[in-house]
Amino acid sequence: MTADFDVIIVGSGPAGVSAAFPLVAAGKKVLMVDGGNSPAGELPRQPFLAAREYDQEQWKWMIGSDLHALGMHDAISPKMRVPAHAKVFSEFNAANYINSENFVAIGSLAQGGLSNAWGCGVARFSSAELEEFPCLPSELENAYRLVAQRIGISGPKADDLSDYFGLDSWSQPPIAMDALHEHMYSRYEKHRQSLNGTGFRLGRSRIAVLSQDLGRRQGCNNQGNCLYGCDRGALYSASTDLAALKLFPNFYHQTMVVDALRQGDGHWLIEGAAGKQVKSISGSRILLAAGTLATTRLALNALQLQQSVRLLSCPTAAFVLCLPSSFGAARHTGFGLGQLSFVLSLRDDIHVLGSTFATSGLPISEFVNYLPLRRRYGVDLLKALLSSCVVGNLFLPGNLSDNHVSVDGTGALHIKGGFKEETGELLKTAGSRLRKAYAQLGAYMLPMSFTPAKAGADIHYAGTLPMRINPVPGETGSTGELFGLAGVHVVDGAALPLLSEKSHTLTIMANATRIGERLAVGYHCA
Numbered sequence: 001m002t003a004d005f006d007v008i009i010v011g012s013g014p015a016g017v018s019a020a021f022p023l024v025a026a027g028k029k030v031l032m033v034d035g036g037n038s039p040a041g042e043l044p045r046q047p048f049l050a051a052r053e054y055d056q057e058q059w060k061w062m063i064g065s066d067l068h069a070l071g072m073h074d075a076i077s078p079k080m081r082v083p084a085h086a087k088v089f090s091e092f093n094a095a096n097y098i099n100s101e102n103f104v105a106i107g108s109l110a111q112g113g114l115s116n117a118w119g120c121g122v123a124r125f126s127s128a129e130l131e132e133f134p135c136l137p138s139e140l141e142n143a144y145r146l147v148a149q150r151i152g153i154s155g156p157k158a159d160d161l162s163d164y165f166g167l168d169s170w171s172q173p174p175i176a177m178d179a180l181h182e183h184m185y186s187r188y189e190k191h192r193q194s195l196n197g198t199g200f201r202l203g204r205s206r207i208a209v210l211s212q213d214l215g216r217r218q219g220c221n222n223q224g225n226c227l228y229g230c231d232r233g234a235l236y237s238a239s240t241d242l243a244a245l246k247l248f249p250n251f252y253h254q255t256m257v258v259d260a261l262r263q264g265d266g267h268w269l270i271e272g273a274a275g276k277q278v279k280s281i282s283g284s285r286i287l288l289a290a291g292t293l294a295t296t297r298l299a300l301n302a303l304q305l306q307q308s309v310r311l312l313s314c315p316t317a318a319f320v321l322c323l324p325s326s327f328g329a330a331r332h333t334g335f336g337l338g339q340l341s342f343v344l345s346l347r348d349d350i351h352v353l354g355s356t357f358a359t360s361g362l363p364i365s366e367f368v369n370y371l372p373l374r375r376r377y378g379v380d381l382l383k384a385l386l387s388s389c390v391v392g393n394l395f396l397p398g399n400l401s402d403n404h405v406s407v408d409g410t411g412a413l414h415i416k417g418g419f420k421e422e423t424g425e426l427l428k429t430a431g432s433r434l435r436k437a438y439a440q441l442g443a444y445m446l447p448m449s450f451t452p453a454k455a456g457a458d459i460h461y462a463g464t465l466p467m468r469i470n471p472v473p474g475e476t477g478s479t480g481e482l483f484g485l486a487g488v489h490v491v492d493g494a495a496l497p498l499l500s501e502k503s504h505t506l507t508i509m510a511n512a513t514r515i516g517e518r519l520a521v522g523y524h525c526a
Contacts, residue, residue, distance in 0.1 A: 285519065
């Protein structure tokens with residue numbers, strides 16, 4: 001019996017669309033399914049600070065007609081309070097039967113997945129990191145290039161992080177920094193030698209944001225609306241690629257939350273809810289790109305593997321820096337994502353990556369609850385203070401996490417989060433050393449602002465079904481094919497054999513592209 005499709009891809013996020021392009025180009029009949037949520041809502045049309053002052057209907061994009069932001073006061077990230085992002089995060093855990101203990105579990109049922117509301121940080125894994133991958137480095141090198149050129153990346157042509165990020169040859173010019181970041185960077189250039197001696201390096205952030213027009217997308221115009229949604233399309237989202245894929249006559253897209261995989265008459269079946277109906281669709285091959293958590297649940301249930309497997313995530317923390325030289329200055333609209341990034345070497349085998357962001361695109365309410373003052377006085381203080389502040393984050397390598405997942409007899413996925421014993425001390429050391437490094441840049445970490453996050457809050461999930469040269473049950477081969485389930489391939493973060501401190505999205509996309517290319521030319525499809 002002939003399958004309905006040559007390939008079915010579960011998920012339309014960065015991994016899914018990246019795997020789809022080479023398959024569709026090769027003429028394969030491809031179906032992509034996702035939860036169907038469409039990010040919607042009002043977007044600001046003026047520069048952020050101007051809109052905050054003059055837009056009489058700003059409540060629509062700040063709070064939402066259903067008061068969404070007010071109901072999300074406990075959310076771990078301000079992104080989750082944005083009305084336009086409500087559909088990005090909603091219903092994921094319930095639809096995928098995911099529950100967690102001491103772990104922040106986040107995913108998306110939206111078209112384009114979590115790339116609708118991400119930080120856009122990108123990096124290549126180093127040669128040493130890629131040694132863990134069961135493929136030729138040249139395969140990933142070519143895939144990195146294809147993805148970078150498709151999505152658009154901005155960054156400088158040379159600085160102290162050029163080798164670390166490895167993307168300069170494919171990048172557009174960097175987006176202009178604000179005055180605070182310009183000040184810190186000029187101070188860094190004066191103190192580079194001493195700071196490098198302590199293991200601290202600073203450079204421009206590499207981000208999947210356009211500084212120049214690319215296709216129908218427009219370059220960033222520094223209006224500061226990054227958190228609330230860019231009406232120019234400067235920030236990359238996989239939903240843009242999904243729209244491009246829909247132009248191919250052999251590509252099909254359908255709303256469906258996949259509940260299970262079944263083997264049929266010489267092919268595979270996906271089963272799940274499509275609206276109010278339960279459907280079953282067949283494919284010669286299934287590519288799982290539903291996000292690490294949902295993919296892991298589907299794979300472990302299909303394997304009937306109830307043993308616990310490790311889930312990698314990056315221990316993370318946030319902090320606030322104040323530049324006294326700018327205290328009381330007027331706030332100016334500027335770019336809202338990472339402007340400068342740092343790398344801090346804690347040991348030869350442990351590095352920290354972080355970035356700093358302007359506060360000009362964030363409402364004061366995001367900070368006032370962290371002050372030891374009544375809200376009324378806190379607002380007054382922050383009006384003067386925030387113009388001299390930037391916020392920062394940092395990430396440690398994923399092998400310092402200690403998370404485990406398993407499925408039970410009902411098919412639900414259970415996540416138990418934690419960290420390795422040494423992680424707390426490493427975070428404390430990182431905070432102390434960053435405090436000293438930034439002081440040389442004229443930026444002082446506010447007391448009590450250095451805040452480690454719960455396990456999973458990084459949303460850098462990976463490694464549950466790692467690729468190996470010689471896989472065993474619960475692992476995958478060089479094309480992401482699950483051991484014991486011929487024809488089922490994992491192409492998202494679940495297949496990564498390691499998770500460094502770097503953003504892993506670009507590597508996920510490159511690996512998915514590589515697997516798509518291999519399946520397009522090296523395997524027979526019905």
